[in-house]
Amino acid sequence: MRFIILALSILVSVLAKDEPGCQDRSSPARKIMVEALSNDDCEEKCLNTLDCKSFQFRKFKCVLYIAGSESKQEVNKGVKCNDGWIGNPITGSCFMIVREAMDWKTARNKCRSFGFGSQLAKIRCSLDNRFVKDVLAKDTLKNVGYWMGGTDFYHAGNWVWTDGSPVSCFTDWHEGEPFGSWNGKNEDCLAWWRSKNWEWNDVNCETKIPAVCMIPVKKCEEGWTLNPTSGTCYIILSKKQDWKTARQNCVMLNSELISLRTSQEYLFVKDFLNPSDEENFWIGGNVDNTGSWVWSSNKSPISLAAYSNWSSGQPSYSKNENCLKLRRSNMEWFGANCGRELPAVCARSILQKASKSKLSLMHIKKLWFLLSKSKC
Structure with missing residues (x-):
């Protein structure tokens, strides 16, 4: 029976559609159903609702997940990250702000050099995106932007993360972006941009700016x-x-x-x-x-x-x-x-x-x- 139960749990986890690390791990949570015209509209309602930790858009209906008192206690426990990294207490993802100004490829290699699955930030949900934007908003060095892991260098208009997965699950492009080029130079790499309210901007890959590295949620299989x-x-x-x-x-x-x-x-x-x-x-x-x-x-x-x-x-x-x-x-x-x-x-x-x-x-x-x- 134990074998059957565990096998079923593994099957369910494989078939689950939610992106690992983009789930709000706090519980329990209240659910509120409101009307929404789009996924973006649903997210906006979550942003403007007190203690909204995640949302789900379902055919003109928006489900908002509101943290309860027990979930707040869980969130406040924090998340274990290596020294020098900061953790998103909701998703469990770990981030590092690398202050060194460098081009996109150098930033990609720099993040990989930290090991443990580190990569240029791969943002698959609003929870991690909002967390990083809050951190960058407190930047006192006034950097114009920070690299993240998206690029369309290999095929114009086809944005992918450094692991080859598509930039499609969640996006936060500034209005009018991605533009594709500026002053005759291609803009094939993705960054958070200060002048665009830290929304996403396509930038020339040779631009030298700091970067955000990320270690996705790490979790062993059951029993380990x-x-x-x-x-x-x-x-x-x-x-x-x-x-x-x-x-x-x-x-x-x-x-x-x-x-x-x-x-x-x-x-x-x-x-x-x-x-x-x-x-x-x-x-x-x-x-x-x-x-x-x-x-x-x-x-x-x-x-x-x-x-x-x-x-x-x-x-x-x-x-x-x-x-x-x-x-x-x-x-x-x-x-x-x-x-x-x-x-x-x-x-x-x-x-x-x-x-x-x-x-x-x-x-x-x-x-x-x-x-x-x-x-x-």
């Missing part, structure tokens, strides 16, 4: 826990098993036994494991056929890693202790007999999804038995 700094999702397999079996079960979940490579990840996993009653867990280190300790995920030597936390006297290089065990109470590492049965911690990037490979019925039953005992 997100480290928002690294973009890694974790799950505990509570059923005790030998190291090889634990790794195989992680792989079947399109993940690996966890590799602790940074102090930040160490601190996060320490908190993640803290409520557990178990003291020892399998993690992803083992001795390879050359006698060296390596991370099983990519066979890289543990000795070359920037971070390690071996217990005193470890590793012992005993022939019978060739797999890596983590002690929860002090987060120290120990070599252990690979046949010992322990719970395990799996990890995968948030960009990875559950494996699409066909599993046997036996494997499916086995995985769901393990997950039914996992920490959620």
Whole structure:
């Protein structure tokens, strides 16, 4: 039954039409139905209605979603973003204002260099657009505009985001825009523009202005826990098993036994494991056929890693202790007999999804038995 329920929930999420990150995550909310002539008219009514957090246009009817008291408490909790980023508490999107003046392509590459899915801002709903406009309106440096991620450079009039998706779900063009050219120069890149009330304007791509980078909402699949700094999702397999079996079960979940490579990840996993009653867990280190300790995920030597936390006297290089065990109470590492049965911690990037490979019925039953005992 659990398998069926989760499968249905995944199917529903795939078929959902709402753009991830453009949904108002606060709840509960009141709904108000008013008349509207268009989607823009509906949005205008939302903008002019106190505590309106989102809207939906349905054939001359406009549904306004008004935040209730409980939803305000949820919103005020804020959203976890990396240092230097600001979060939209309604959608969960994270933004960074890059003050350096640069052309559009440089801005695109600059945003990508931050990692974790960062990109020039891709605005798919009024909630994120209004949030950024409010931030830019407080700009004391009086910059004329800020780059976002839209362009029609590749096909005139066909505006797309940097990931190739169309600029169509939501737009906020200033009246008369996009114009296409100015003073004999093509205007193929998208920006928020101060003189146009921070509405959208097409600009020559060589113009040097600051930019807005964005990390879309990050969310792990059900049962997994997100480290928002690294973009890694974790799950505990509570059923005790030998190291090889634990790794195989992680792989079947399109993940690996966890590799602790940074102090930040160490601190996060320490908190993640803290409520557990178990003291020892399998993690992803083992001795390879050359006698060296390596991370099983990519066979890289543990000795070359920037971070390690071996217990005193470890590793012992005993022939019978060739797999890596983590002690929860002090987060120290120990070599252990690979046949010992322990719970395990799996990890995968948030960009990875559950494996699409066909599993046997036996494997499916086995995985769901393990997950039914996992920490959620």
